[in-house]
Amino acid sequence: MLILISNDDGYLAPGLAALVKACEGLGEIEVIAPEQNASGASNSLTLSRPLTVHRGGNGFRFVNGSPSDSVHLALTGVLGRKPDLVLSGINNGANMGDDTIYSGTVAAATEGYLFGIPSIAFSQVDKGWGELDAAAAAARAVVEQVIAGGLAQPFLLNVNIPNRADALTLPRRITRLGRRHASQPAIRQESPRGDIIYWIGPAGDAREAGEGTDFHATTHGQISITPLQMDLSDHAGIAPWQTRLGLAS
Numbered sequence: 001m002l003i004l005i006s007n008d009d010g011y012l013a014p015g016l017a018a019l020v021k022a023c024e025g026l027g028e029i030e031v032i033a034p035e036q037n038a039s040g041a042s043n044s045l046t047l048s049r050p051l052t053v054h055r056g057g058n059g060f061r062f063v064n065g066s067p068s069d070s071v072h073l074a075l076t077g078v079l080g081r082k083p084d085l086v087l088s089g090i091n092n093g094a095n096m097g098d099d100t101i102y103s104g105t106v107a108a109a110t111e112g113y114l115f116g117i118p119s120i121a122f123s124q125v126d127k128g129w130g131e132l133d134a135a136a137a138a139a140r141a142v143v144e145q146v147i148a149g150g151l152a153q154p155f156l157l158n159v160n161i162p163n164r165a166d167a168l169t170l171p172r173r174i175t176r177l178g179r180r181h182a183s184q185p186a187i188r189q190e191s192p193r194g195d196i197i198y199w200i201g202p203a204g205d206a207r208e209a210g211e212g213t214d215f216h217a218t219t220h221g222q223i224s225i226t227p228l229q230m231d232l233s234d235h236a237g238i239a240p241w242q243t244r245l246g247l248a249s
Contacts, residue, residue: 001027001147004083004112006070008038008091008104011062014129015090019122020060022136023087023143030083031060032074034067034104039092040200041066041104043111053078067108075115084151086112087143089122090135094160096123096214096224097178097206106158106228113156114230120146120156125218126163134167138223141168156228160218172223178213180204 003023007016011033020031032053034041046065053073055061061078063070071086088108095103105121112119122139124132138161146157158177161167181204191197206215214224242249 001085002079002081002083003027003029003085003087004071004074004079004117005029005031005087006033006067006074006108007089008034008041008067008108010034010037011056011060012058013037013092014132015092015122015124016060017058018132018136019087019090019139022140026140026143026147027084030074030079032070032078033060033062034070035062035064038066038104040102041068041107042102043068043107045069045072067104068111071108071111075112075117082115083112083117085143085147086117086119087122087139088112088120089159090132090139090161091121091123092129093127094123094125094218095121095158096125096160096218096226097208098180099203100158100177100226100228109156109158110228110230113154113228116154118146118151118153118155120159122159122161124161124163128163130163131165131167134165135161135163138167138170142172142223142225156230158214158224158226158228160214160224160226162218162221162223164221167223170221170223172225173217175214175217175224175226176212177226177228178206178210178215179208180206 109121184201
């Protein structure tokens with residue numbers, strides 16, 4: 001088995017190293033990750049300049065681009081064969097609800113899924129890498145369970161693990177994405193040169209966090225496993241829009 005591992009925090013991130021170590025023995029492991037932190041990069045591909053791939057002192061290869069760039073290059077030009085599984089993470093902080101739209105961690109896994117490969121994104125709920133080894137052990141357990149069930153069909157899973165020493169023994173729940181309130185206001189500052197600069201504001205609070213959501217599961221000490229899909233079509237809205245615009249079905 002060949003497992004490709006990437007992330008969005010960069011090839012030097014503790015979460016990446018922990019996930020790689022945790023997956024040792026499951027198969028051959030290849031690591032190709034962004035050179036720098038690319039949090040919030042979503043599914044962006046770099047099309048305006050060439051990309052380079054180098055090997056770092058830790059043995060991991062890195063790309064001067066986005067998480068999607070890293071996996072895309074791995075699958076289309078760097079690796080000698082198609083991986084059996086793509087893993088991304090472990091991210092420094094949660095990727096739940098609306099976060100998944102912006103997440104580079106989820107994007108790296110999504111790129112594998114788009115190429116027809118079973119893919120899993122892993123994140124810790126809180127920032128700071130607290131109880132990272134326990135999260136890595138829990139991630140391996142999820143991977144083992146997934147492999148045991150078979151990898152014949154592609155799938156995309158988004159896993160969020162509470163920062164707890166007992167993460168390995170926490171219940172696992174299949175969840176749906178919750179929703180957040182709108183992001184908090186942008187932070188306006190003045191640079192040392194007198195220019196006005198802005199920082200994107202913090203994410204909003206959870207708005208839809210009821211039972212069955214990823215927010216609810218992790219708040220109640222459970223590991224959230226959310227199956228994702230890439231079809232953004234509003235299927236329920238097709239007929240109403242045909243009527244509204246006077247178009248034939």
